[in-house]
Amino acid sequence: MSVSRRSLIGTSAAVVGAAGLATGGYAAGRAEGADPTAAGAAASYPFRGEHQAGIVTPAQDRLHFAAFDVTTSSRAQLIALLKAWTHAAERMTQGLPAGDIGPTEGAFNLPPDDTGEAIGLPASGLTITFGFGPSLFVDAQGRDRFGLKDAMPEALAPLPHFPGDLLDPARSDGDLCVQACADDPQVAVHAIRNLARIGFGAVAVRWSQLGFGRTSSTSTAQTTPRNLFGFKDGTANIKAEETTDLAKHVWVSDDSWLAGGSYLVARRINMTIEVWDRQPLGDQESFVGRTKASGAPLSGGGEFSEPDFAMPGSDGPIIRQDAHMRVVRPESNDGIRILRRGYNFVDGTDDLGGLNAGLFFLAFLVDPRTHFVPMQTKMTKVDALMEYLKFTGSALFAVPPGIGPGEYVGQGLFEA
């Protein structure tokens, strides 16, 4: 007697198959077996809107970021990919499988249209944010790859080399990027993995980075987290609630296809934490310009107190000229602010037996020429923290605006 395997599929599969986006509930197809230990299980965010999600969205705890090389030379195939990614990304952010059929239904002689490791996990606050790198527009020889050269913004010129850069090409650049943030790493990994699967034949993963313990709060409702130096990080970050500053410092507002979008600077910053850990507490605080405990400026007060850069210490100002917070504060940089969204990372061990660890810096900003290059240049010259930092990866992307109903991501670029 032969038993049909189809008849052995549990009822959960039927739920997956039946659940469409129209049912509305996040995780309608996945959450029936939700793990109660998962953090942020209840959160889900709309995929479509004026801006892409994952920028001012309250920063989730986990990250999987991937940069892709486009391997096809066909513009039509590239557009088809972006349509397929839009469809799958919208589904996954709502807690649904990547494809309409799901990981456990459909024909047994076909590969599933979802890989399955997120079955039973809720949306977990997943956001998926897409970006376009300079090399999508022109190749290394300056040739127009997909008929997009004329639409390439001037601000998307590749970042210059900075002093102190020890960039690994295998951790830098990329034609496309996808930032997946969630409160459960398995959900973030599932998203990137399925987009890579869907893109097979059109794109290949160039590099990817996992992160944890968001190092920036992007909402006033969030506490400021700590980086691997043990200090609060991102106290002066632009928050979602500061709409005037977002319009000024984050969102592109010209009349191009990028209006409502932004630029994303990604920098992989290794920290020499073993050396840092042997520095006296007082030196650590001097380098940062803040106390380790509360994150208050060394001039006094609480975390959010205004620093007094003139207050004298025992040897010059108490907040040293080369203190990190002084170097990067808006008042030291023509009022420039950025929206940071970085994550801590530990990627095993380096060749010297130290932890391969640091900060994966992600920042959204209106123009890298005004909002990143000057500050980074200054940091490399005068910031006391530079001695403990090694820049090992770098990339720049234009982040298209939000995706309207029926649209695919970047549609304005291709159908201008």
Place this chain on the structure above:
Amino acid sequence: MSVSRRSLIGTSAAVVGAAGLATGGYAAGRAEGADPTAAGAAASYPFRGEHQAGIVTPAQDRLHFAAFDVTTSSRAQLIALLKAWTHAAERMTQGLPAGDIGPTEGAFNLPPDDTGEAIGLPASGLTITFGFGPSLFVDAQGRDRFGLKDAMPEALAPLPHFPGDLLDPARSDGDLCVQACADDPQVAVHAIRNLARIGFGAVAVRWSQLGFGRTSSTSTAQTTPRNLFGFKDGTANIKAEETTDLAKHVWVSDDSWLAGGSYLVARRINMTIEVWDRQPLGDQESFVGRTKASGAPLSGGGEFSEPDFAMPGSDGPIIRQDAHMRVVRPESNDGIRILRRGYNFVDGTDDLGGLNAGLFFLAFLVDPRTHFVPMQTKMTKVDALMEYLKFTGSALFAVPPGIGPGEYVGQGLFEA
């Protein structure tokens, strides 16, 4: 006017300084700013007991595992390290800073005795489990390194080479190991980082591995999680509640220093997930021997139903002879069971543009010669999953018994 920086330290530092283990509360010194999004925030586990924590403890969601080389040749320094690690590990598992002073108090001209990135985070269910590798007892030339040679258990002989092993020496072996599991990766990373810091001059990290999404449940109260093949994993795992089988299959019960301890087999198993994702659903289920949706044996029933290995399918038994679950089931292996405690991992991207991803297999067992080598040998010969697996790291450790009041980890070995 000069301002004393000490006076600027927030009140939380004073709490840290005052909180001793005697105050009893987990996280007495850290939790005042606890992030409400952290999972499992309320959990803490006793550090001392009959067995080490982190074995039958309900598997936490995140892992940082590190293997260390001992760089000192001094037995006294090695013992001092184990005492210092015991002290710090007990504190951290209770949500306290690694050292008595903490990250933000003490002298400003001394490095802090805690690195600080876990300030404000609760214990998060942290467990820290220690193991001793074969190379701690004898070096590659068979020489007695620390006067421990005579105490080396026969079962701790290095694992043999298995067919299919493509081991990276930089991801294998080690004199000591530390498994840190928690519901927050920042807490697990903080634990390993501080133990490495404390061990500076006596040990160096040889390799380390982060993991997420536990792939095995170790308690009947937990649901069975999914591996990166998208399947439930560890359904037949020994659970904490099965004390008779734990005594038989996990805990060493001879009259040696290892009584009450166990052996830990660590295997880094890369999965070729891009190839897997292109296999039809029916093939995936045939390779595993279970349905993808519910995890039920292909012979029918639910996840925990007994498989019917004789039930015919359309071509031989419906659970194929080479189906993974059939190959590794106890009834196919002289009744052998193991306690699996593995984690999924994604370590960026491999040289071919695929995700460097898979399963970091951790198993606790009474004797690797009876409980691991035969099963692994058999798997490499007949398991259908082998085509999608690449073994890239391997290590074996003896796991000392639990630490009694006033003892340090492994004391029975050194003071026998």
